[in-house]
Amino acid sequence: MVGSESRENGLNLVTGGCGFMGRHLVSLLSARGERIRVLDLRDWPQSANLPMPGNVELRQGSIRDRAVVTRAMAGVNRIFHLAANPNLWAADPNTFHEVNYEGTCRVLEAAAAANVARFVYTSTESILKNINAPRTSRNALIDEKVRHSVDDVPGPYCRSKFRAEEAAKSAADNGLPLVIVNPTMPIGPGDFLLTPPTRMILGFLNGTTPAYLDCDFNLVDARDAALGHLLAAERGRIGERYILGHENLSLGRLLAELERLTGLAMPRRKVPYWLAYASAVVSEGIANLTKNPPLAPLTGVRLARSSMAFDCSKAQKELQWQCRPLEQSLRDTVLDLQQRGLLRRHPVLPTA
Numbered sequence: 001m002v003g004s005e006s007r008e009n010g011l012n013l014v015t016g017g018c019g020f021m022g023r024h025l026v027s028l029l030s031a032r033g034e035r036i037r038v039l040d041l042r043d044w045p046q047s048a049n050l051p052m053p054g055n056v057e058l059r060q061g062s063i064r065d066r067a068v069v070t071r072a073m074a075g076v077n078r079i080f081h082l083a084a085n086p087n088l089w090a091a092d093p094n095t096f097h098e099v100n101y102e103g104t105c106r107v108l109e110a111a112a113a114a115n116v117a118r119f120v121y122t123s124t125e126s127i128l129k130n131i132n133a134p135r136t137s138r139n140a141l142i143d144e145k146v147r148h149s150v151d152d153v154p155g156p157y158c159r160s161k162f163r164a165e166e167a168a169k170s171a172a173d174n175g176l177p178l179v180i181v182n183p184t185m186p187i188g189p190g191d192f193l194l195t196p197p198t199r200m201i202l203g204f205l206n207g208t209t210p211a212y213l214d215c216d217f218n219l220v221d222a223r224d225a226a227l228g229h230l231l232a233a234e235r236g237r238i239g240e241r242y243i244l245g246h247e248n249l250s251l252g253r254l255l256a257e258l259e260r261l262t263g264l265a266m267p268r269r270k271v272p273y274w275l276a277y278a279s280a281v282v283s284e285g286i287a288n289l290t291k292n293p294p295l296a297p298l299t300g301v302r303l304a305r306s307s308m309a310f311d312c313s314k315a316q317k318e319l320q321w322q323c324r325p326l327e328q329s330l331r332d333t334v335l336d337l338q339q340r341g342l343l344r345r346h347p348v349l350p351t352a
Contacts, residue, residue: 011035013076015063015107016083018042020191020198021122021183023050024226025080030055039063039072040083045192049336063103066110073110080229081107082122084161086195088297089287093156100160101167108171108178119178120233121168124161125218125243127153128182129308141248141311144182144241155299165241172239179236183225184218184245184310188329189336191222196300202337203295204258204266206344211269213276214252215304218245218312221329224321231319246323248309261330262347276301 012029016022017038023045029036030053037057038044044052052058061068063083073079085099104121111119128142130152150162165180172178191198197219203209228244236242249257255266271279280301283294315321337343 010077011037011075013037013039013072013079015039015072015079015081016122017056017080018044018058019082019086020193020195021186021222021225021229022080022082023190024188024223025082025229026056027053028226028230037072037076039068047190047192049339050190062099063107064098066106069106069110070113073114073116076111076114076116078118078120078233079107079111079116080120080122080233082229083107084122084164085157086124086193087293088155088157088196088299089284089294090156091288091291096156096160097163100157101163104164105167108167108176112171112174112176117177118233119171119176120229120236121165121178121180122229123165123168123180123182123241124158125182125184125245125308125310126158126303127162127165128243128310129153129303129306131302131305140307141309142243143311144243144314154302155297157299158303169239177238179232179238180241181225181229181232181236181315182241182243183228184220184243184308184312186222186225187219187333188222189332191333191336196297198333198337201258201333202342204255205262205264205334205337205347206342207264208344209267209295211267211271212251212255213273213301213304214250214270216248216250216307216309217304218248218308218310219254219326219329220244220246221324221332224323228315228319228321231321232315235319237318240318242315242319243310243312244315244321245310245312246329247326249326251304257327257330258334261327262334262349264345264347273301273305276304 017026018040130148185197225244259266280296280298287294
């Protein structure tokens with residue numbers, strides 16, 4: 001029977017453990033002497049800064065495959081489910097539903113059958129914003145108490161993650177010892193997949209993004225978010241969600257920080273929302289023809305229309321979670337992109 005193996009050794013399953021946040025979580029668990037099994041479509045990226053720990057068992061496979069998930073769950077005591085398509089656009093939008101929702105349902109079912117001791121589900125901050133909210137309430141800080149429907153979130157990515165979180169909450173209501181975490185926009189070193197926040201920063205550093213739509217959002221270092229996952233497993237309350245976010249800021253302030261840190265000129269020209277929206281429609285239209293990712297995904301523009309500033313105090317208080325300074329996270333992001341040869345311009349970073 002699945003789960004019948006001895007779990008005294010505390011075997012951890014990390015789905016998506018080869019991804020941005022996942023690799024930092026795996027490294028944290030490894031440093032604590034934990035045994036880890038990773039389930040991911042990809043191989044571990046070759047990186048001198050973040051090599052695959054020796055106590056990691058890597059299984060390549062898809063969370064869409066029920067048999068693969070069932071085998072990966074054998075003997076597992078604790079699961080961190082991070083596997084997802086994190087992009088805001090896909091050539092086939094159905095993949096969001098298949099991976100993010102249906103894949104999550106398969107992992108939840110297997111975890112319940114395996115009688116795991118703790119399940120941490122990685123949701124996203126983007127489903128906490130109600131794009132249909134009255135404009136008078138759009139500048140308030142968003143916290144974990146928000147409740148709305150799938151029609152209140154934009155695009156296939158957000159809708160798939162909304163449905164997946166609803167499935168996770170239902171599993172917790174039915175007895176699965178599950179905690180939900182909602183990381184905000186992750187930055188930091190080691191983003192080999194170039195997730196949307198890193199891709200945005202790279203565009204500004206390379207000077208390929210000449211203007212910007214000013215908006216408010218929250219950034220978190222992926223290394224700190226990984227620690228938040230571990231603390232949620234150890235200290236989180238079953239059935240609760242925790243926003244793993246650090247600093248609220250505007251895009252204009254982020255650009256000012258990048259310019260101060262790197263000495264590289266950042267764009268000064270702001271674009272109105274209607275122009276950004278129209279550009280995103282055209283960009284996605286071209287992407288649907290070429291199958292290359294758009295410069296400005298429509299979902300991202302719709303999310304940026306009003307504030308995405310968050311109240312992150314619940315995780316700080318209940319999980320006793322703290323984050324490193326934003327400047328350090330930005331500096332490490334820039335250095336990592338530079339070392340990987342992705343920068344077209346040369347920043348002049350001050351010595352630490």
